[in-house]
Amino acid sequence: xxxxxxxxxxxxxxxxxxxxxxxxxxxxxxxxxxxxxxxxxxxxxxxxxxxxxxxxxxxxxxxxxxxxxxxxxxxxxxxxxxxxxxxxxxxxxxxxxxxxxxxxxxxxxxxxxxxxxxxxxxxxxxxxxxxxxxxxxxxxxxxxxxxxxxxxxxxxx
Numbered sequence: 001x002x003x004x005x006x007x008x009x010x011x012x013x014x015x016x017x018x019x020x021x022x023x024x025x026x027x028x029x030x031x032x033x034x035x036x037x038x039x040x041x042x043x044x045x046x047x048x049x050x051x052x053x054x055x056x057x058x059x060x061x062x063x064x065x066x067x068x069x070x071x072x073x074x075x076x077x078x079x080x081x082x083x084x085x086x087x088x089x090x091x092x093x094x095x096x097x098x099x100x101x102x103x104x105x106x107x108x109x110x111x112x113x114x115x116x117x118x119x120x121x122x123x124x125x126x127x128x129x130x131x132x133x134x135x136x137x138x139x140x141x142x143x144x145x146x147x148x149x150x151x152x153x154x155x156x157x
Contacts, residue, residue: 012056014085018126025049027125031102032087032095053087073131075108075121084121084129092118095132099124116142 018024028034034051041048061069070077089095092110099122100106107129108121118134142148 012058013050014056016126016128020125021047021049024125025051027099027102027104028053031098031104032130059086072111072113072115073108073119073121074111075129078129083127084131085124086131086133089132089134092120092132092134096120096122099130104130112136114147116145 016024025036028051029036029049034053037050037052039048039050067077069075087095096106096110105123106120107123108119110118110120113119113133116135116137118136119131121129121131124130
């Protein structure tokens with residue numbers, strides 16, 4: 001690995017291109033409560049909204065792991081590569097109710113996972129699925145359970 005080791009990224013910005021800009025902004029800003037910051041656009045059909053979603057992480061998953069998550073959450077498997085947001089919330093059931101009230105379809109109701117979270121999945125705008133997860137234990141508590149390791153520390157199968 002080279003290049004970025006001395007210059008870590010400072011921000012993750014996920015760009016969601018959509019034909020229904022108003023629907024997407026309403027969902028993420030107004031329904032999910034992501035604060036908006038000023039952003040440059042030239043006007044007319046050139047529109048952009050930069051919304052803060054808290055701390056960003058990147059979860060890299062093999063297809064087998066992604067299907068395992070679908071199974072654990074009780075969500076229908078998707079064909080091909082699926083882009084999905086996973087948002088940590090204080091209360092998964094409340095997050096699902098708010099999105100349902102705004103017209104979102106629930107793909108999987110809240111379920112307690114083996115990875116010590118309460119997860120649910122909804123269909124968001126622009127084809128994106130959104131998983132809400134509520135941590136049920138601290139990271140310090142979770143790493144005491146079998147299966148919680150970094151990929152480097154995991155034994156090859």
